[in-house]
Amino acid sequence: MSDGKTGLQLRSLIKKSGELEISLVGVPVPEPGPDQVVVRVEASPINPSDLGLLVGAADMSTATASGTKDSPVITAKVPEAAMRAMAGRLDESMPVGNEGAGVVVKTGSSDAAKALMGKTVAMIGGGMYAQYRCLRAAECMPLPAGTTPAEGASSFVNPLTALGMTETMRREGHKALVHTAAASNLGQMLNKICLKDGIPLVNIVRSKEQADILHKIGAKYVVDSTSPTFMDDLTNALVETGATLAFDAIGGGKLVGQILTCMEIAANKTAKVYSRYGSSVYKQVYIYGGLDTRPTELNRAFGMAWGIGGWLLTPFLMKIGHADGQKLRQRVVDELKTTFASHYTQVVSLQEALQLNHIAVYGKRATGEKYLINPNKG
Numbered sequence: 477m478s479d480g481k482t483g484l485q486l487r488s489l490i491k492k493s494g495e496l497e498i499s500l501v502g503v504p505v506p507e508p509g510p511d512q513v514v515v516r517v518e519a520s521p522i523n524p525s526d527l528g529l530l531v532g533a534a535d536m537s538t539a540t541a542s543g544t545k546d547s548p549v550i551t552a553k554v555p556e557a558a559m560r561a562m563a564g565r566l567d568e569s570m571p572v573g574n575e576g577a578g579v580v581v582k583t584g585s586s587d588a589a590k591a592l593m594g595k596t597v598a599m600i601g602g603g604m605y606a607q608y609r610c611l612r613a614a615e616c617m618p619l620p621a622g623t624t625p626a627e628g629a630s631s632f633v634n635p636l637t638a639l640g641m642t643e644t645m646r647r648e649g650h651k652a653l654v655h656t657a658a659a660s661n662l663g664q665m666l667n668k669i670c671l672k673d674g675i676p677l678v679n680i681v682r683s684k685e686q687a688d689i690l691h692k693i694g695a696k697y698v699v700d701s702t703s704p705t706f707m708d709d710l711t712n713a714l715v716e717t718g719a720t721l722a723f724d725a726i727g728g729g730k731l732v733g734q735i736l737t738c739m740e741i742a743a744n745k746t747a748k749v750y751s752r753y754g755s756s757v758y759k760q761v762y763i764y765g766g767l768d769t770r771p772t773e774l775n776r777a778f779g780m781a782w783g784i785g786g787w788l789l790t791p792f793l794m795k796i797g798h799a800d801g802q803k804l805r806q807r808v809v810d811e812l813k814t815t816f817a818s819h820y821t822q823v824v825s826l827q828e829a830l831q832l833n834h835i836a837v838y839g840k841r842a843t844g845e846k847y848l849i850n851p852n853k854g
Contacts, residue, residue, distance in 0.1 A: 484826055485501055486571070496551060498549070499543070499830075510586045513582065513613055514582035515611070516581045517577075517578040517852065518579065520573045521846065524841050526574055533561055539552040545827065548830040571605070571606065573602065573603060575599065575604060575630065575632045577619065580593055583613075598619055600633075605826060617632075623812060626823070634818065635815075640804070644762070650720050652717040652719035653678070654721070658698070659681050659844070667693055678697040678714065679695050681700055697717060706734075711745075728766070729772070736774075739757075739782075755779050759781065762787035764786070822845075824847060824849055826851050829847070
């Protein structure tokens with residue numbers, strides 16, 4: 477696979493000509509600086525946030541494959557209308573992969589770096605779809621003995637996002653949560669956290685299969701947005717839980733407005749006095765994903781005490797500070813094989829990740845189709 481001096485890295489390039497090119501390049505394995513380590517990457521998940529960089533705004537129905545089996549190249553067209561949004565990355569070959577796990581094979585001279593030699597670590601910092609990754613010792617999280625790279629590959633993005641949601645709830649004075657696209661890998665983790673911590677959670681899904689996934693792991697409130705009784709079902713769950721905070725992975729369409737509307741109806745059911753400005757109970761929806769890229773439609777049937785904002789993990793961690801961030805990280809390590817266990821349907825090599833049949837599956841961002849890349853597979 478690799479001689480230890482060079483390693484393959486997956487790159488995504490959007491050209492000024494309006495073409496996406498995904499390829500593998502051989503890069504020298506860097507000499508680690510004093511506070512750095514070199515990790516042989518053995519597991520890195522394909523998260524929705526990774527797809528945003530991997531395929532950008534390209535129309536993957538136009539994708540074609542060329543190159544060789546060992547060095548495949550995928551090209552696809554970026555629609556004219558989407559090129560403006562890609563302006564910041566044109567003609568720049570970009571490494572992909574937010575997080576991953578592997579084994580430390582070389583270290584710098586500092587004690588912190590040397591202490592990691594031979595250890596299995598989880599890491600964050602981009603460029604993880606690569607056979608080797610050089611990064612600061614502080615960006616590595618040593619995994620407990622007996623943990624495989626595959627078990628530790630998704631230690632940051634989904635676990636810390638899910639914990640960030642319950643932490644945001646506490647800090648902003650809410651007592652229960654609503655989550656959309658709720659049967660996702662992240663949604664399942666959020667259910668486990670909420671069950672463990674006694675937080676009422678309303679799950680919004682869009683099929684019976686997704687509802688079944690959540691019921692199996694103990695979810696109490698699951699509502700289906702495709703059901704004719706959706707608005708009533710959601711309102712009833714909101715009355716029972718008192719949830720006034722929602723995290724939405726979908727973004728576009730009517731759902732954000734529907735959630736606020738049902739929160740308003742639920743608040744008015746328990747209100748003591750009528751107000752023509754609507755309920756004074758504050759309702760908040762944070763959009764943290766973009767599974768639906770259409771505009772967000774609001775019908776403003778929910779009074780005046782509400783807010784909609786964006787929510788992202790990195791700014792949240794910066795806001796709460798290092799000490800509180802470490803507490804969340806420690807919880808992930810302690811519960812890695814229970815609360816924060818991830819399940820993958822496919823483990824692929826870098827070359828296999830660039831096969832059209834695989835891209836067609838993971839590119840859909842479908843619930844229950846989670847891919848893991850092992851850059852050193854085989």
